[in-house]
Amino acid sequence: MIPAAVRYTRPSTVDDAVAALAGDEDAKVLAGGQSLIPLLRLRMAAPSVLVDLGGIAELRGVREDGDTLVIGAMTTHAAVLHDPLVARYAPLIGQATATVADRQVRHLGTFGGSLAHADPAGDLPAVAVALDATMEIAGTSGRRSVPATEFFVDYLTTVLQPGEVLVAVRVPKREGWGSHYEKFNRVAQAWALVGVAALVRRDNGTITEVRVGLTNMATTPVRARAVEDALAGAAAEPDAVAAAAAHAAEGTSPSDDLSASARYRTHLAKVLTERALRTALGGSYAP
Amino acid sequence: MRLEHSFTVPVPVDAAWAVLLDLPRVAPCMPGATLTGVEDDTFTGTVKVKLGPIALTYQGKGRFVERDEAAHRVVIEASGRDTRSAGTAAATVTATLAAQDDGGTRADVVTDLTVTGRPAQFGRGMIADVGGKLIGQFADCLAETLTASPELDSAPAPAEAEPIDLLRVTGGAPAARRLAGYGLAALLAILAWLVLRRRRRR
Numbered sequence: 001m002i003p004a005a006v007r008y009t010r011p012s013t014v015d016d017a018v019a020a021l022a023g024d025e026d027a028k029v030l031a032g033g034q035s036l037i038p039l040l041r042l043r044m045a046a047p048s049v050l051v052d053l054g055g056i057a058e059l060r061g062v063r064e065d066g067d068t069l070v071i072g073a074m075t076t077h078a079a080v081l082h083d084p085l086v087a088r089y090a091p092l093i094g095q096a097t098a099t100v101a102d103r104q105v106r107h108l109g110t111f112g113g114s115l116a117h118a119d120p121a122g123d124l125p126a127v128a129v130a131l132d133a134t135m136e137i138a139g140t141s142g143r144r145s146v147p148a149t150e151f152f153v154d155y156l157t158t159v160l161q162p163g164e165v166l167v168a169v170r171v172p173k174r175e176g177w178g179s180h181y182e183k184f185n186r187v188a189q190a191w192a193l194v195g196v197a198a199l200v201r202r203d204n205g206t207i208t209e210v211r212v213g214l215t216n217m218a219t220t221p222v223r224a225r226a227v228e229d230a231l232a233g234a235a236a237e238p239d240a241v242a243a244a245a246a247h248a249a250e251g252t253s254p255s256d257d258l259s260a261s262a263r264y265r266t267h268l269a270k271v272l273t274e275r276a277l278r279t280a281l282g283g284s285y286a287p
Numbered sequence: 288m289r290l291e292h293s294f295t296v297p298v299p300v301d302a303a304w305a306v307l308l309d310l311p312r313v314a315p316c317m318p319g320a321t322l323t324g325v326e327d328d329t330f331t332g333t334v335k336v337k338l339g340p341i342a343l344t345y346q347g348k349g350r351f352v353e354r355d356e357a358a359h360r361v362v363i364e365a366s367g368r369d370t371r372s373a374g375t376a377a378a379t380v381t382a383t384l385a386a387q388d389d390g391g392t393r394a395d396v397v398t399d400l401t402v403t404g405r406p407a408q409f410g411r412g413m414i415a416d417v418g419g420k421l422i423g424q425f426a427d428c429l430a431e432t433l434t435a436s437p438e439l440d441s442a443p444a445p446a447e448a449e450p451i452d453l454l455r456v457t458g459g460a461p462a463a464r465r466l467a468g469y470g471l472a473a474l475l476a477i478l479a480w481l482v483l484r485r486r487r488r489r
Contacts, residue, residue: 004371028340036340043371045340117339156339 003040007049012056014138014167020051021163022140027051029165031074031113034105058166059112062086069171073112078103080111090171091196092179096127099181102189112166115151118158118220120255121191123183125152126221130197130213133171139164152220177201182276183215184268186259192216193260194268196224196248198276200231207236210244212276217252217269226250227273236281243275290398294425298432300386303394304359307382318426326461328354334367343369345376352379359384374404392433398418 011017021027028047030036032052034228039045053059059074062083069089070079077097080086086093086105093111100106100114100123115135128135128148135146140163151158160166183195201208210231212224224249234240254265296303306312310330314320324331328351336343347367354361366377379399384392 026342039340043373044343046342046371047340156341 001041001043003037004043004046006040007046009043009049010052010055014056014058014165014208015163017051017053017056018138018140018163020049021165023163024048025162027162029035029053029116029117032076032109033085034101034109035117035119049159053165057252064173067173069173069276071111071169071171073110073116073166073168075111077106077109077114079109081106089173089175090131092127092131092181092199093124093171095179096123096183096195096197099123099192099195100184104207105189112169115169116158116160118152118156118167119191119219120155120218120219121193121195123181123192123195123215126195126213126215127181127197128169128171128213129221129223130199130211131171131174132211133169135166136168136170137164138167143167145170148221149223155219174199174201177209178277178280178282180279182272182279184272193255194265194272196269196272196276196279198273198280200277200280202236202281207231207234207240207281210277212248212273214248214252217249217254217265219253219255222252224248224250224269224273227277231277238278239283242274242275245270245277248273288400288402290400292396292398292423293394294426294430295387295391296430297389297391298433299357299390300384300392303384303392304356305362306433307384307394307429308354310434312431316432317425337353343372343374345369347376367403372404374402376403377401392424394429394433396429 005236009020010043011020017029021029026046027047028036028045028050030050030052040047053074056074059072060079061075062080062085063070064085069085071086071093075083077100080097082093097106097111098110103210111124114122118125125148127133128151131148133148135151137144137146139161146159146263153159175275178200179198181195181197183192185192192215194217197213197215199209199211201210212227214222214224224247227244230244230245230247231240236246248269249266252266252269254260254262254269256262260268266275310325310479314322319336320332320334322330329348330350331346331348334345334347336345345367346369347365349363349365352362352364360381360383363380363382364378365380366375368375377400381397383395383397385395387393
């Protein structure tokens with residue numbers, strides 16, 4: 001279907017983008033368009049104006065800033081996948097990004113767009129939460145930073161206000177951590193029924209720190225705190241991992257729909273958490 | 288899809304019944320709706336829904352199919368259409384009041400929802416969640432309304448309704464009440480929400 005007529009503008013700076021959005025609640029930011037364009041074609045979205053961020057060089061690319069990694073919001077999934085800094089300091093992002101949709105989508109879809117769209121089945125929000133990422137947001141009243149845990153509000157809803165633009169995502173550098181993103185879906189390139197982002201640090205045979213983020217176990221990404229608490233200080237052994245993973249669904253509220261029942265999702269969360277942790281522990285860890 | 292909500296209010300069943308039939312008082316509980324006309328047992332209206340990038344405007348009508356004074360049961364049918372996306376939504380709402388031993392009233396609200404068209408193809412079932420959430424808010428507000436002032440007074444002045452915004456509506460009964468709406472035309476809002484949830488199946 002052909003989208004309804006819409007005004008279109010392609011600013012070349014963040015300030016111009018913010019200005020273009022200002023004062024118009026129906027203006028909409030266009031990033032990679034992999035979610036928005038289908039919505040336009042379904043005519044389920046009818047913005048007054050599309051503000052295309054594609055021409056703003058500042059928003060693309062990954063750079064270092066001290067002990068953090070700064071990922072431009074308009075960096076495509078493909079670029080993230082092939083970025084050496086991401087591979088070194090935050091491989092979890094690459095592991096999850098590799099599971100996002102298909103190659104074509106990854107070449108157009110963006111890291112920031114995926115986060116700002118805030119689909120509960122999207123893979124990157126749980127990763128951002130697990131990594132303690134910080135969202136950098138530009139608006140008419142200047143810039144602000146919001147922790148990932150506070151960024152996601154509800155279905156397709158973030159703290160981003162009309163007129164605000166997600167500029168970059170700051171991720172603390174982590175070296176020496178094991179990580180893995182375990183995603184379960186029924187057909188290739190589908191949305192996650194459930195996904196688990198796991199980060200583990202170990203000191204010889206002991207797990208010292210654990211961070212687990214869950215995809216699609218609530219309307220927003222959530223941390224599996226009970227798993228983290230159960231595993232911190234535990235032995236890096238299969239029994240301990242399995243026991244901790246059994247707590248994965250605690251405090252979550254998965255949806256019940258045609259794709260999966262809430263009960264099935266609860267089951268998946270436990271199984272996938274165990275798998276994710278096992279893989280993240282990797283190496284000498286013998287399951 | 289079938290949604291069920293129940294609540295009790297500390298007012299006698301007859302008083303609650305009178306309020307339940309008073310659309311102008313009940314309607315504002317359902318966010319997002321604007322009344323465009325009322326005639327006898329029928330009404331027309333629009334419901335705007337906004338969720339993230341999604342914006343739908345359902346235009347529709349509703350009517351009282353049944354008003355059973357003895358059983359304290361009311362049945363309302365409402366349906367609407369979003370012309371842009373060619374989606375439709377329909378709901379049959381059955382509300383039943385029953386006197387409680389303590390002098391209060393128990394209300395059971397059963398809603399049957401059907402969503403069609405492109406929005407319905409959206410898949411993945413945010414539907415149940417959001418529909419439930421919205422009806423839950425409606426029920427909460429209804430409980431407050433029935434409790435607060437059983438005697439009839441004038442309805443709030445209808446005004447242009449704001450689009451439903453899940454974020455702002457959540458926990459915001461006063462805000463919801465401010466949104467002018469009318470009668471259960473507002474129930475179309477639910478349908479629209481449902482619709483949102485259905486999207487996307489890759």
